Amino acid sequence: MQANGTAVVTGAFSYTGAAVARSLLARGITVRTLTNRSVPISDPGVPIDSFPLQFDDPDALVSAMRGARIFVNTYWVRYPYVGVGFDRAVENTSVLLNAARDAGVERIVHVSVSNPSLDSPLGYYAGKARAEALVRSLGVSYAIVRPTLVVGPHDILVNNIAWFLRHFPLFGMPGSGRYRLQPVMLEENGEIIADAALSSEDMTIDAAGPEIVTFEELVRAIGIAIGHRARIVHLPPALSLALLRAVGFMVGEVILSREELDGLMTELLVSHEPPRGKQSVLAWLSQHGSEVGASYASEFARHVRRSRRP
Numbered sequence: 052m053q054a055n056g057t058a059v060v061t062g063a064f065s066y067t068g069a070a071v072a073r074s075l076l077a078r079g080i081t082v083r084t085l086t087n088r089s090v091p092i093s094d095p096g097v098p099i100d101s102f103p104l105q106f107d108d109p110d111a112l113v114s115a116m117r118g119a120r121i122f123v124n125t126y127w128v129r130y131p132y133v134g135v136g137f138d139r140a141v142e143n144t145s146v147l148l149n150a151a152r153d154a155g156v157e158r159i160v161h162v163s164v165s166n167p168s169l170d171s172p173l174g175y176y177a178g179k180a181r182a183e184a185l186v187r188s189l190g191v192s193y194a195i196v197r198p199t200l201v202v203g204p205h206d207i208l209v210n211n212i213a214w215f216l217r218h219f220p221l222f223g224m225p226g227s228g229r230y231r232l233q234p235v236m237l238e239e240n241g242e243i244i245a246d247a248a249l250s251s252e253d254m255t256i257d258a259a260g261p262e263i264v265t266f267e268e269l270v271r272a273i274g275i276a277i278g279h280r281a282r283i284v285h286l287p288p289a290l291s292l293a294l295l296r297a298v299g300f301m302v303g304e305v306i307l308s309r310e311e312l313d314g315l316m317t318e319l320l321v322s323h324e325p326p327r328g329k330q331s332v333l334a335w336l337s338q339h340g341s342e343v344g345a346s347y348a349s350e351f352a353r354h355v356r357r358s359r360r361p
């Protein structure tokens with residue numbers, strides 16, 4: 052697909068969407084965004100047109116996408132909140148995809164997750180698999196990109212591990228900590244998604260970096276990077292979650308859900324393909340240790356309080 056025209060990217064003022072927007076803009080693509088965010092947490096780099104992400108008004112979504120050749124969907128929910136569970140997220144995704152098709156979009160790129168499965172007992176991963184099935188059923192050229200754990204400025208998991216290490220004398224490690232993950236850097240994830248957007252073949256690909264580390268290795272590397280040695284105490288997963296819920300109550304946040312922990316401990320954040328990412332997450336941590344975890348990153352604040360327009 053030639054590198055010109057217009058792409059609509061959900062969440063271009065947020066995290067993954069902003070990285071995708073930056074990559075597309077660098078390739079000569081005009082970018083619009085669908086968002087309900089009034090306070091950006093990230094910047095696509097240049098001013099772009101913004102339209103409300105309103106699932107109850109499909110006609111407005113069609114209008115916002117009309118004339119675009121590409122639609123990149125990064126929309127999802129990390130955990131159920133304010134009545135938006137995974138079933139509703141699938142329904143909202145269907146609204147977006149149908150609007151893109153009705154607007155005449157030529158190429159749909161859907162951002163999923165590594166190792167989704169319709170048979171998964173985890174609602175997050177099963178919902179992602181259902182959303183992928185919707186993409187394939189549209190009859191529009193598509194790419195499905197499945198990131199593992201995306202790490203970079205404004206991320207949630209790595210930042211908040213660092214925040215915990217800065218503020219608490221001990222780190223409660225769920226279980227053995229020997230379960231593996233394969234993180235990918237944010238900007239490389241954006242490049243992989245942009246590459247898929249500009250391809251013409253239907254594809255389903257992973258976005259993963261070159262390093263596979265255990266969770267304990269990652270926590271210790273974060274501690275070294277920020278200058279706070281990780282004093283790890285191994286706890287039964289249920290007890291670890293209970294302690295996290297107590298801290299979460301204080302910060303007004305679900306720090307780690309049961310499903311997220313299950314996905315981590317069953318190594319669903321490891322790709323089974325050759326890595327497309329080349330950058331070392333561990334090297335990035337060593338270079339940015341002074342910034343990581345300087346403040347707590349609240350998912351709830353980003354997607355609920357900050358997303359409300361005045």
